[in-house]
Amino acid sequence: MLTLIIRSIIIYIIVLIVFRLMGKRQLGQMQPFELVLTLILADLATIPMSEISIPLMHGIVPLLALLVIHYVITIITRISPKFSELISGKPVIVIDQNGINYKAVKKLNLNIDDIFEQLRGAGYFSVDEVLFAIMETNGKISVLPKAKNSPVSRDDLKIKYKENSMPVILISEGKILKENFCNTKVKKEEVLNYIQKLKLKIKNLLIFTLDNNGIVYYQEMNKRAQTIQTNLKDENK
Amino acid sequence: MKKFFAILTVVLILVGLCIWEEVTIDKYLKDIQTQSEQLIELTEGTKNIQTEEIVNLVDNLEKTWKHHEDILCMIANHKDMRDLCVEIQRLQGNIVVNQYEDFTASLKIINHLSKDYRKIMGLSFHNVF
Numbered sequence: 034m035l036t037l038i039i040r041s042i043i044i045y046i047i048v049l050i051v052f053r054l055m056g057k058r059q060l061g062q063m064q065p066f067e068l069v070l071t072l073i074l075a076d077l078a079t080i081p082m083s084e085i086s087i088p089l090m091h092g093i094v095p096l097l098a099l100l101v102i103h104y105v106i107t108i109i110t111r112i113s114p115k116f117s118e119l120i121s122g123k124p125v126i127v128i129d130q131n132g133i134n135y136k137a138v139k140k141l142n143l144n145i146d147d148i149f150e151q152l153r154g155a156g157y158f159s160v161d162e163v164l165f166a167i168m169e170t171n172g173k174i175s176v177l178p179k180a181k182n183s184p185v186s187r188d189d190l191k192i193k194y195k196e197n198s199m200p201v202i203l204i205s206e207g208k209i210l211k212e213n214f215c216n217t218k219v220k221k222e223e224v225l226n227y228i229q230k231l232k233l234k235i236k237n238l239l240i241f242t243l244d245n246n247g248i249v250y251y252q253e254m255n256k257r258a259q260t261i262q263t264n265l266k267d268e269n270k
Numbered sequence: 271m272k273k274f275f276a277i278l279t280v281v282l283i284l285v286g287l288c289i290w291e292e293v294t295i296d297k298y299l300k301d302i303q304t305q306s307e308q309l310i311e312l313t314e315g316t317k318n319i320q321t322e323e324i325v326n327l328v329d330n331l332e333k334t335w336k337h338h339e340d341i342l343c344m345i346a347n348h349k350d351m352r353d354l355c356v357e358i359q360r361l362q363g364n365i366v367v368n369q370y371e372d373f374t375a376s377l378k379i380i381n382h383l384s385k386d387y388r389k390i391m392g393l394s395f396h397n398v399f
Contacts (some may be wrong), residue, residue: 054276077278086348094287097280 037082044082047093048074051100064121064170069105121170128166141168142165152176199249204228204241207254219243219265227265291345295391298338302354303384305331309361310377317370328361331380346391354383 044070053076054177055067074096080252081092110117125137138148148166151174157163160181162210167175187194201213214221224243228235233253240258247265252258278344313319335358342351357376364373 054273054280088344088346088348090287090291090344091347094284097284101277101281101284104273 036085040085041082043089044078044092044167048078051096054100055103066106066120067103070099074099087257124170124175125168126165127168127174128160128163130164133160137168143168148174152214157182190222195246198244198246198248200242200244202240204235204238204251206235206240209235217243222263227263277292279393291391292393294341295345296388298342299384301334301338302331302358303381303388304335304388306377306381306384310374310381313370313374313377318368319365319370319373320368325365328365332362346387350387354380357383 055070064165077092077095077099081089082088085249106120110120125141127134127141127143128135133145133148135145138145147226149160151168152158152160152163154164155174155176157176157178163176163178164179167177169175176258201217202210202212203213203217209221211221224241225235228238228241233251237253238255239252241249243263244267247263249261249263249265250258251261283365305327309324309331312327335355339351343345357379360376361373361380363369364376
């Protein structure tokens with residue numbers, strides 16, 4: 034039993050390292066070759082984990098070999114668009130000005146229901162709202178709506194606006210995130226003084242954020258969140 | 271660059287492991303094969319297997335196996351290695367009861383398995399496909 038636990042821990046750590054080295058893309062939008070790799074990896078990892086008679090190396094070596102293969106394929110796809118097209122395919126226009134391109138839909142082994150399902154997922158319930166729909170290589174549909182169905186922007190309405198700002202989390206679950214202070218021009222002492230002024234205790238803060246307009250958002254544990262306009266400004270943004 | 275060096279390290283580890291595996295399997299199983307061949311030669315002329323020379327050689331074979339077994343189990347399937355282990359253990363029992371036929375049969379199996387595993391585990395066109 035203990036052997037199984039130790040083996041599981043080792044395999045888990047190695048799979049974790051392999052996935053980290055494969056990059057974040059592996060977790061989100063997977064290309065066909067990445068999907069294949071993920072399926073193989075999952076299977077490879079479980080066999081030596083549960084079967085004691087199989088040496089652990091028989092699981093680890095193929096895992097590492099696949100990592101190297103994946104790295105090489107990723108580099109080649111980056112260098113050669115033709116190879117990338119061969120491995121991942123290319124985006125296909127499934128809806129254009131003439132409506133649904135049935136030939137393309139059939140070529141993708143899809144049916145009209147699949148297209149509608151994806152369109153609804155993207156927020157479009159009628160083909161009439163869509164100018165172009167492109168089936169991406171990761172299997173998701175990107176939609177360009179017709180102008181009449183496009184969301185109205187502030188520019189369209191000629192409304193004056195202040196640029197959005199990105200709040201930086203400075204305290205999370207009672208812990209000061211020192212790295213995030215490095216990304217801002219606000220001094221840590223300034224923020225801590227401000228927190229003292231508000232009579233807040235750092236260990237009680239669930240979250241404390243600051244954006245470049247000086248807006249502080251904080252919430253104490255088991256209390257309501259507060260938003261305050263301050264003179265603390267992250268001028269870095 | 272960091273990722274490149276991580277992958278390079280993985281490649282080097284893989285190359286190292288492959289070479290180590292090839293060399294270890296070849297060396298260790300060749301040891302067993304050579305010793306079993308010695309025993310086969312020695313037992314060919316005589317029906318008595320309770321001689322000091324044979325007993326010593328079997329002891330040596332067992333020692334060699336015990337010395338190599340752990341490392342071989344790191345590389346090869348334990349079930350495959352168990353077959354070889356069982357036959358080596360049988361030799362001692364056959365000497366005690368002077369079972370010549372069973373003794374030589376076990377020796378032939380040991381010889382065959384050690385040759386066979388080297389063939390199965392080694393790099394060859396047939397093994398790849």
